[in-house]
Amino acid sequence: MDTANSGRESSAARIEQALLEDIAIGELEPGARLDETRLAERFGVSRTPVREALNRLTAQGVLVTGEKRGVRVAQYSREELAQMFEAMHEIEALCAGLAAQRLTLLARSELEKAQAECVAAAATGDRLRYLKANEALHFLIYRATRNIYIEALAVDFRRRTGPFRAKKFATREDLVASATSHEELLQTIFSADSERASDGMRRHMTASFLRVLALN
Amino acid sequence: MDTANSGRESSAARIEQALLEDIAIGELEPGARLDETRLAERFGVSRTPVREALNRLTAQGVLVTGEKRGVRVAQYSREELAQMFEAMHEIEALCAGLAAQRLTLLARSELEKAQAECVAAAATGDRLRYLKANEALHFLIYRATRNIYIEALAVDFRRRTGPFRAKKFATREDLVASATSHEELLQTIFSADSERASDGMRRHMTASFLRVLALN
DNA sequence: AAACTTGACTTTGCATACAAAATGAACTTC
DNA sequence: GAAGTTCATTTTGTATGCAAAGTCAAGTTT
CATH class of the missing domain: 1.20.120.530 (GntR ligand-binding domain-like)
Known part of the structure; x- marks a missing residue:
């Protein structure tokens, strides 16, 4: 992955940052559902690093694993x-x-x-x-x-x-x-x-x- | 969420809890290195769920990814x-x-x-x-x-x-x-x-x- | 017509495999 | 003898595949 991964950071870290950015600027609204496969396509990687990023973000409380399927951007009442x-x-x-x-x-x-x-x-x-x-x-x-x-x-x-x-x-x-x-x-x-x-x-x-x- | 789902929790969640327990009772001392492969063997699973558990624990600050290789139990000066x-x-x-x-x-x-x-x-x-x-x-x-x-x-x-x-x-x-x-x-x-x-x-x-x- | 059932489809979790990077050791060179 | 260099081994990161669990909708029954 010499060409794909220009920086020093792993794909997972890069995706994590990108998603944080998206949330910060409102691209991803609170409540929006995140699909592993879609993200994998979007970032041109497999589901594995995507899952890692989602896990990290979930642990941070930025995302939540909802009642239904899938993980979502945390939304607050x-x-x-x-x-x-x-x-x-x-x-x-x-x-x-x-x-x-x-x-x-x-x-x-x-x-x-x-x-x-x-x-x-x-x-x-x-x-x-x-x-x-x-x-x-x-x-x-x-x-x-x-x-x-x-x-x-x-x-x-x-x-x-x-x-x-x-x-x-x-x-x-x-x-x-x-x-x-x-x-x-x-x-x-x-x-x-x-x-x-x-x-x-x-x-x-x-x-x-x-x-x-x-x-x- | 972990306790409510007893019996049916994922391998990753089970491993996460087990490691927390080990750390709490001192089985795993601060600074101890955790080897993905060893843990996978110990819990009878592949590295994938182990990595997930380690990631979660790292995000929680219980483990730290040190300067050298591997993740370790957080130790404090x-x-x-x-x-x-x-x-x-x-x-x-x-x-x-x-x-x-x-x-x-x-x-x-x-x-x-x-x-x-x-x-x-x-x-x-x-x-x-x-x-x-x-x-x-x-x-x-x-x-x-x-x-x-x-x-x-x-x-x-x-x-x-x-x-x-x-x-x-x-x-x-x-x-x-x-x-x-x-x-x-x-x-x-x-x-x-x-x-x-x-x-x-x-x-x-x-x-x-x-x-x-x-x-x- | 409402509720239950069934089956296709989607999503998730895990395993296995492989490639890249780091570490340590043996070896060479000055 | 010390420092650097190269190679083998370990470890980490990612890809892919598969099986199980969940979801949704159409069809069937009461």
Whole structure:
């Protein structure tokens, strides 16, 4: 498989990533059924690596093996969505609190740089660029907890809620509002007051969350 | 889903459970390498279902695909163990806080019953019985959050830290001390003061955690 | 007309086979 | 003698085939 597999990763890994992408951009909607054979054809491989990818994604909770046949893209009721966002919300608050306690100078400067990029992206109204910058900033906050498990947890939730958050940033005002909210949050984290930082993150996330629920 | 489908579960699911069991009881030590072919022989199946089980367990973080060949039982350095327990610690605190806010009468009575069982088990010094009762109580607290994602998170961490916590309850005094600690925690949860409940859980878990680190 | 049955078709799970990649050891070379 | 090189062996990844289990619909019976 020298020609087919251009990258270094296995077919299974490639398919896993591709499906995640499809779900993230809405190509595969929640509830959509995934057929092993179809996917095998689409990616030009046999069913074996497809099955592997589907298994991994199922274990991650991105896909679910439904009551009927086949595996489907996980879909959530409003109640489940609310619970998922609540969970993410609390995890993010936890991250902010820990980050506030443990902020190194390096981490601080990186956060400031990331925030600058957010502001710049918001100013131009470039939605995609803002989404990336926003992700980067949040990931930096997770990392600043200096706890790999909590970081992994937060990353995981962000990935799972991604498809639902994506719709949120529609107008340039949305971007600017988000960036401004970040600014306050960072100031609180920098103040090294973990309790206030947690609350700050909760406020930031609550605003996001309410908008998402309104849209879904 | 695994238990409900007893008798008719797939080979992969059966192998997954068997391996989890082996890890839990220490048959498979952290760092032990798992050979697909060996496992296939041992379970009398081909490599295909074995690979499926290993993939699932890897996705769960129970196994890790190391730098060298093969997948291994996850092993943690002291630093990683400390971080993992810190994470669990925070998650448990979060659960206690939410449970305090949302406790139904039914949940409260179930918690009290579970605690009574803990106390009874501790009194007899029956280690296995206490372990089970202790698990049950913690799971009830998770459920009392009324958030399935946070509950799942907490259950997951408890499972991952299980092998390391198991050693902790050596003497009858250990059991009684743990049960007493639970008592205080529950009183705080019942007081419906979520902030104090979080702190209570933190105290309870810190005590556990320090003992674990001393042993590993 | 509703419900049960039967049979074709689809889907899934597993086995076997093969190819590619990595590891380790023997061997060569400087 | 140490370092590099090549070859054999082990291990992993993927393909294909087959059998069992499930689904759906048409046909039959009450």
